[in-house]
Amino acid sequence: MGSEMALAPHDIMRLAAHNDRETLFGDDAMWLCLTCETCSARCPNDVDPARVIDALRELAAAEGAGHSPRNVRAFHKSFLEQIRMTGRLSEVGLIMQYKLRSGALFQDVAASPGMLTRGKLPIVPPHISGVGEVRAIMAACERERVARAAAGQTGPDTHDGEGAS
Numbered sequence: 001m002g003s004e005m006a007l008a009p010h011d012i013m014r015l016a017a018h019n020d021r022e023t024l025f026g027d028d029a030m031w032l033c034l035t036c037e038t039c040s041a042r043c044p045n046d047v048d049p050a051r052v053i054d055a056l057r058e059l060a061a062a063e064g065a066g067h068s069p070r071n072v073r074a075f076h077k078s079f080l081e082q083i084r085m086t087g088r089l090s091e092v093g094l095i096m097q098y099k100l101r102s103g104a105l106f107q108d109v110a111a112s113p114g115m116l117t118r119g120k121l122p123i124v125p126p127h128i129s130g131v132g133e134v135r136a137i138m139a140a141c142e143r144e145r146v147a148r149a150a151a152g153q154t155g156p157d158t159h160d161g162e163g164a165s
């Protein structure tokens with residue numbers, strides 16, 4: 001993915017260290033990152049750019065809709081909502097929520113019948129036994145986010161509401 005990104009991982013790290021949000025949020029690089037973690041695994045300084053980019057995406061989403069493409073925000077929120085509901089990813093639930101949030105109702109719809117018949121899209125969402133613990137963790141993150149916001153601190157938007165949609 002590096003060839004598609006105008007900013008390399010070390011550029012992103014330098015901009016983040018200088019709190020240059022305008023350059024960071026004005027570029028598509030962090031939205032193109034696939035979180036493959038190659039940069040983190042190979043970093044000679046033992047830092048973790050992939051995690052930093054994750055955090056930057058959360059910050060961009062928290063700071064305003066204009067900072068992130070609508071489809072990326074839609075995917076991000078839909079993914080977290082699936083994890084909160086079942087403790088793991090339900091592909092069908094993710095697709096339905098993503099389509100409603102992004103407005104891309106008919107995108108890739110022709111692929112659905114084949115995937116359903118081959119069993120690639122289980123209709124019944126899978127649940128893990130510890131889903132209550134997952135929800136408790138997410139609720140604790142939300143409480144911390146609200147407390148930070150009340151204290152005037154910016155931080156990752158971990159809530160699953162529609163505020164940044």
Ligand code: SF4
Nearest residue numbers: 033034035036037039
């Ligand atoms: S995790 Fe690092 S190497 Fe992988 S796509 Fe993102 S920036 Fe590039």
